Amino acid sequence: MFINKTWLDKLGLKMPTTWDELTKVLTAFKTQDPNGNGKADEVPFNMRRIDTTGFSLWNPFVLLNSLGITTSFAGTSPSFQGIYVKDGKVGNFLESDEYKSVVKYLHSLMEQGLIPADALTREDSAITADTVSDGKTAKSGMIVGWATTDFEKLQDQYVALPSLKATASTPDSEVTWDASQDLTELSNHAIAVSKNAPNKEAVYKVVNALYSEKVSIQQYYGDIPEDVTSSDNSTYTVNDRCFDSSTKDPCKATADRFAGWIPDSATIKNDKASEALREADSAYTKAFANVDETKDVMPIYVRPDVDDQTTITNNNTAVLNYALTKTATWIQKGGVDADWDAYVKKLDSVGLTQNVKLWQKYYDEYTKN
Amino acid sequence: MTSVSLQGKAARPEAPKMNGSSVPWNKKTKQSKTLSDHIADGLIAILVVAIILVVLYPLWFIVIASFSDPTKVAIGEVLTLPKGTNFTGYTKIFADSRIWTGYKNTLIYAFAGTALNMVVTLPAAFALSRSEFKPRRIIMFLFTFTMFFGGGLIPSYLLYKQIGILNSMWVFILPGAVSVYNLIIARSFFETSIPEELHDAAQIDGMSYIGYFVRIVLPLSSAIIAVIALYYFVGHWNDYFTGLIYIRDASKQPLQNVLQSILLANQTNSNSAGMTAVAAQRFAEQIKYGVIIVSTLPLLVMYPFLQKYFNKGVMIGAIKG
Amino acid sequence: MTQSATVASVAAGQTQVNPGMQDATQIVPVAAAATSSKRRKRRERHPAMPKHGSLLTRLGEHFKRYWQLWLMVTPAICFIGLFAYVPMYGVQLAFRDFVPSKGLTGGPWVGLKYFRQFLESPMFGNIMKNTISISLWTMVMGFIAPIILALLINQIGSTKVKGFVQTITYMPHFISTVVIVAMINIFLTPGTGLLGRFLGDTSLLGNPNLFTPIYWVTEVWQHVGWNSIIYLAALSSVDTALYEAAKVDGARRFQLIRYVDFPTILPTCGILLILNMGSVLNVGFEKVFLMQNALNLSSSEVISTYTYKIGIVSNQFSYSTAIGLFNTLINFVFLVIANAISKRVSETSIF
Structure with missing residues (x-):
């Protein structure tokens, strides 16, 4: 989560540590014109809409972490379908009271106009437009995003917001944060060579070259010397313009996934993207200390077998279809308390309980050792 | 005395040249318009203008969006004129040299494909429009059946591989040689718009089916020929799927596939994190609009040439008195 | 008799618009009478095939008569086969x-396992309801609109304006679905959208009850011009003598449309209607998927998007093929029924 520090300072506010404090801050953003342009055009919480297929990256339910449920939203990890683990027990947060609390909170924000009324239908491009704005006047107070680089030219105004406590009485040990790092470390983007390739020797030479240090750097960051300056002792300095998204002459690099290997011995300087990430990460060290990597997160190596996976998927289509629609309606219009019991019953009848049981089975199996 | 003659090849009956007006009832009788005519004219004019505005505005929007800063487009600042004008969308599209191969390929596939389409579809439509041809019912049923049921992608792929048309120009032309939908439309036209009496006359004069078809039916069917040719041509032009699945060489890809790959190269999916995601997304929006213009312009240029075939009035069996 | 004289005499007897007819409305009954005499004439022109004789002789006779027609239809049979x-x-x-x-x-x-799985899935009822609702509305409105547009355009006096209107109205047909949905979103954005600024502070797309109307209105907008081309082509083959005679008999503009234009395009309408019935459950994936959001999902989940979702994680080829087959089977049944009805009611039918 990222919040506009410049606005906080301008309005003389401290970084919020609980949900109530956050509400107060957001209200101040809305009413006191912190971007100073005389218009009430601030978007206090620039929330992304809820997906129709599951919980994708950057959805607002990272707030579940404020209540002790550790999420893991990168990619298609089980968090996507609502599965979570706490102290070795698998559950689905869709039917949890914590979920109810988050929904109520979000609705209260929407009611007070702190989330745009059409947040649940706005397309990505509109959300990005409010995040990036025109590069001069900031529009968003808070977002759930990747790094301060999301804000492009305005990134200096924003800092990471450490995980909040739901209420002032929530014990510190209950506050966790989204733990997705496994997924991005162990991705399956690599090179495969067909066993029928004619010139295997030549192919292997190419693959070797790709994985060599210099070529890997160039894949990931850009050409040497135009984009990256190489000096002795494996030190590389990346050109500023590689991180300027509005430049007409971008660096030719993959910047995200590549078939290569950058050894730890190489020093990369001016890697603004990584630096931004590290900076964002550092805000959550305290929260991460409360996360046990095996007991509170579904490890990446837990994989249901084919038939059970099919059952899980089919159940999920019905479960998520129903749950997400209800969730969106509750956030928009309220009423979660009244509907809750019927909602949970319906979820169980379309396969939610069965899914949880299946995941528990595989979790136990894979974490036995 | 009639104005129809069938000397040798059927002479297409000439519509009498009146003063540029194509409205039928004004042709011969130069009656002055009554008040109700004027009211009708007025109503029609209002409706037409309304329709044009409703259709035109979004089209205009696409044009100006392709020149505007994508952020401004997303937040709704672009209404009547481009804002933050830049040509990045277009430069990214045309900087890719594959675009010209794409245009070339599409033109070849579309023209060759349409030619084959017409040669195969029209005679078949005619034959199936003959009510005395008893097998036509079962043939039509078998044809229509294929509009609904098919084996799917994999059997088709294996078949094309076996007959060797994969990764070649022929995969764009041969499998789609007959569109049953177009066949049905052409057949319906032949059934209803060509009076059977003409066939009677032709038979008396000893013309065979083929002769009748070539010399009499075709010349009188310019409207339906134009429509079917247009449908087939546009079908070829917009075809993205064939190139996607059955073509490997980039040099053989048609325009739509080239445009899609340019678009994709400037996009990321939601799983790509990092600032590249935000950065690339911005131009993808603008390119989206530019792509429409680039891929549609040739078609728009072509259409007016076909239009005159729809507007000509046909005078079969004009009589006087 | 010379050729021209033959045809002349035939042509003279063909159109039974007799001068001295008092009322343009008589054109219609005359046309109806012509139909039954058509059948009679057909039997006269084409004497029935011999009923007796062995199969071989009958086949031989058939081919002797119709080999040319067979020649014309064989290439198509080969390609489709x-x-x-x-x-x-x-x-x-x-x-x-x-x-x-x-x-x-x-x-x-496994036989019908996957069909049963689909029919018993908890979402089946909702999916079918949404698919049918969206599809029927789009079909009906998408059928009527091009006819009206074609009749309207046909009334325009100047050829240039006619051509201009035609070109403008069919252009949207070529816009890709992605851009269409992007535009829908932009125009409906509250506050800044062209329409959205008048419609409150939430986008209409968040209202499940409005999903179907937004869908079919934009569908009609996009395709009405293109779909009217076929009707305009049919209208261009109207016998101008009919107009003249009707006009002479005092028919006004609206009556001309009703009694001359409309019957001319009726066969085309009929065939297109039957063909449209054959897409009764086809609601395209791309547009619905792009327009879906968490708020309208209860109205916007259709067969094609459901099939996509079950395929995301595990590739269930058999299941999705079964659903697709179910879909097209229902479409086909509708087409056959529509065809049978049409055959009974009018003379137009596909088979």
Whole structure:
């Protein structure tokens, strides 16, 4: 989560540590014109809409972490379908009271106009437009995003917001944060060579070259010397313009996934993207200390077998279809308390309980050792 | 005395040249318009203008969006004129040299494909429009059946591989040689718009089916020929799927596939994190609009040439008195 | 008799618009009378085939008469036979458990398992309801609008304006679905959208009850011009003598449309209607998927998006083939029924 520090300072506010404090801050953003342009055009919480297929990256339910449920939203990890683990027990947060609390909170924000009324239908491009704005006047107070680089030219105004406590009485040990790092470390983007390739020797030479240090750097960051300056002792300095998204002459690099290997011995300087990430990460060290990597997160190596996976998927289509629609309606219009019991019953009848049981089975199996 | 003659090849009956007006009832009788005519004219004019505005505005929007800063487009600042004008969308599209191969390929596939389409579809439509041809019912049923049921992608792929048309120009032309939908439309036209009496006359004069078809039916069917040719041509032009699945060489890809790959190269999916995601997304929006213009312009240029075939009035069996 | 004289006499007797007719409305009954005399004439022109004689002689007689027609239809038969019927064995995937290593046809036969799975899925009722609702509305409105537009355009006096209007109205047909939905979003954005600024502070797309109207209105907007082309082509073949005679008999503009234009395009309407019935459950995936959001999902989940979602994580080829087959089977049944009805009510039919 990222919040506009410049606005906080301008309005003389401290970084919020609980949900109530956050509400107060957001209200101040809305009413006191912190971007100073005389218009009430601030978007206090620039929330992304809820997906129709599951919980994708950057959805607002990272707030579940404020209540002790550790999420893991990168990619298609089980968090996507609502599965979570706490102290070795698998559950689905869709039917949890914590979920109810988050929904109520979000609705209260929407009611007070702190989330745009059409947040649940706005397309990505509109959300990005409010995040990036025109590069001069900031529009968003808070977002759930990747790094301060999301804000492009305005990134200096924003800092990471450490995980909040739901209420002032929530014990510190209950506050966790989204733990997705496994997924991005162990991705399956690599090179495969067909066993029928004619010139295997030549192919292997190419693959070797790709994985060599210099070529890997160039894949990931850009050409040497135009984009990256190489000096002795494996030190590389990346050109500023590689991180300027509005430049007409971008660096030719993959910047995200590549078939290569950058050894730890190489020093990369001016890697603004990584630096931004590290900076964002550092805000959550305290929260991460409360996360046990095996007991509170579904490890990446837990994989249901084919038939059970099919059952899980089919159940999920019905479960998520129903749950997400209800969730969106509750956030928009309220009423979660009244509907809750019927909602949970319906979820169980379309396969939610069965899914949880299946995941528990595989979790136990894979974490036995 | 009639104005129809069938000397040798059927002479297409000439519509009498009146003063540029194509409205039928004004042709011969130069009656002055009554008040109700004027009211009708007025109503029609209002409706037409309304329709044009409703259709035109979004089209205009696409044009100006392709020149505007994508952020401004997303937040709704672009209404009547481009804002933050830049040509990045277009430069990214045309900087890719594959675009010209794409245009070339599409033109070849579309023209060759349409030619084959017409040669195969029209005679078949005619034959199936003959009510005395008893097998036509079962043939039509078998044809229509294929509009609904098919084996799917994999059997088709294996078949094309076996007959060797994969990764070649022929995969764009041969499998789609007959569109049953177009066949049905052409057949319906032949059934209803060509009076059977003409066939009677032709038979008396000893013309065979083929002769009748070539010399009499075709010349009188310019409207339906134009429509079917247009449908087939546009079908070829917009075809993205064939190139996607059955073509490997980039040099053989048609325009739509080239445009899609340019678009994709400037996009990321939601799983790509990092600032590249935000950065690339911005131009993808603008390119989206530019792509429409680039891929549609040739078609728009072509259409007016076909239009005159729809507007000509046909005078079969004009009589006087 | 010379050729021209033959045709002249035939043509003279053909159109039974007799001068001295008092009322343009008589054109219609005359046309009806002409139909039954058509049938009579057909029997006169084409004496029936001999009923007796062995199969071989009858076939021989048939080919002697109709070899040219067979020649004309054979290329089409060959193409369709090869490219549509040969691959059709793939349809059995819907009845087998797909095992990748055994190929398309190697998996064990499971019969109707996947069909049952679909019918019993908890979302089946909702999906079908949404699909049918969206599809029917789009079909009906998408059928009527081009006819009205064609009749309207046909009334325009100047050729230039006519051409201009035609070109403008068919252009939207070429816009890609992605751009259309992007525009829908932009125009409906509250506050800044062209329409959205008047419609409150939430986008209309968040209202499940409005999903179907937004869908079919934009569908009609996009395709009405293109779909009217076929009707305009049909209208261009109207016998101008009919106009003259009707006008002479005092028919006004609206009556001309009703009694001359409309009957001319009726056969085309009929065929297109039957063909449209054959897409009764086809609601395209792309547009619905892009317009879906968490708020309108209860109205916007259709067969095609459901099939997509069950396929995301595990590739369930057999299941999705079965659903697709179910879909097209219903479409086909509708087409056959529509065809049968049309045959009874009018003379137009596909088979």
